[in-house]
Amino acid sequence: MQEYFRSKIHSVKKWPRVVRISVGSLLVLLGLMGFFPVLGFWMIPLGLVVLAVDFPWARRALVQLKIRWRALRRRYYPRKKNPVAVTSEEESGTRPTNRVRRADTSD
Numbered sequence: 001m002q003e004y005f006r007s008k009i010h011s012v013k014k015w016p017r018v019v020r021i022s023v024g025s026l027l028v029l030l031g032l033m034g035f036f037p038v039l040g041f042w043m044i045p046l047g048l049v050v051l052a053v054d055f056p057w058a059r060r061a062l063v064q065l066k067i068r069w070r071a072l073r074r075r076y077y078p079r080k081k082n083p084v085a086v087t088s089e090e091e092s093g094t095r096p097t098n099r100v101r102r103a104d105t106s107d
Contacts, residue, residue, distance in 0.1 A: 013053055024050035024058070 012020060027047030034041035045065055051058035 012050055017054060020050055020053055024048070024054075 015023075024047045027043045027050060029047075030039050031041055031043030031047060033039050034043070045062070048058050048062045048065065052062050
C-alpha cells in the first residue's frame with residue numbers, strides 16, 4: 001500500500017509548481033473548516049502531502065502528524081495480546097487438570 005502512495009506522490013511531482021502550491025494550500029485551508037459538510041479535517045494531511053513536495057516545513061509537519069497519529073492509535077486502540085486461557089476450575093478455586101493457564105509455560 002505504501003508503494004501505491006509513493007507512486008501517487010511521484011505523479012504529483014510532475015505537476016507545475018504553482019499548481020502544487022495552490023492545490024496544497026487550498027486543501028489545508030479548506031481542511032481547517034472541517035466542521036462544514038463535505039469539507040473535513042481529512043484534507044489537512046492531504047494538503048500537507050502535496051505541499052511536502054516543495055516545502056521542507058510541510059515535510060516536518062507531516063512527520064509530526066504521523067507520529068502523533070500513531071501515538072493516538074496506540075493509546076486508544078492498543079494491540080490485542082494473546083488471551084489467557086482460564087478454566088472454570090480455576091475460577092471456582094479447584095486445581096486445573098491439564099489446561100495451560102498462562103501463555104508462558106516456562107517454569
